[in-house]
Amino acid sequence: MTLQVEHVSGGYGQLNVLKDVTFSVAAGQLTALVGLNGSGKSTTINHIIGLLAPKSGNITLNNYQLKKDPVAYKAQIAYIPEQPVLYPELTLREHLDVTINSYRLNQQSAWENAQKLLKIFRLDNKLDWFPVHFSKGMRQKVMIIMAFITDAKLFIIDEPFLGLDVVAVKDLLQLIDERKNNGTAFLITTHVIATLADHADQFVYLKDGQVAAQGPMNQFQQSVPELVSEG
């Protein structure tokens, strides 16, 4: 078992958003976290990445409890937020350097991997450019490349498809499938379930901060008919 979210309640200050949220994401599996606007998807992610502390409940990743071992816990996660977060003063090369150093990756193999990813996303001639000046889709690709050069055990991706062109969506899905086959776990929020349906193994459906349904992806249509027409 990789990620376990157990009876988590929490929110922002006095505002309780999540109520007794329980689900897990297994190694080599992709869990789609779905729900309407305001249902609590980002809040759930904020708790899992340690940006918010639960009022009650536990979050564990490969036996490391977020509460007790936050550093070991967080070192296993690669997170791609919906809005790219980039350093204005750093070039693309420097962004990749920061990732390689902070995840303590092997320089040579990480750069080999980076070169492949830069080519896939057509950014290989932009290493000395400043990504803050890139287009939204290009900035998102930088975040994707930074995540995929790590050896994180759990990838958390918030709305991956919104800013990407069709070629990039296809390339990202292929990368996700490859990593899944190597045992990496994925937790992905999306409004576009149709794009993810063939790649997801499980779904968790949030409604008003509670898990209203969860199960294997082949039960999605019957469990969450209200979201099916969305894609």
Ligand SMILES: Nc1ncnc2c1ncn2[C@@H]1O[C@H](COP(=O)(O)OP(=O)(O)OP(=O)(O)O)[C@@H](O)[C@H]1O
């Ligand atoms: N920073 C914040 N401070 C206070 N309340 C917040 C904050 N962020 C979100 N909320 C509230 O928490 C609830 C859940 O919001 P959340 O962003 O988790 O939903 P979501 O499912 O990610 O929505 P969307 O699909 O629109 O991204 C909403 O009622 C929202 O108003």
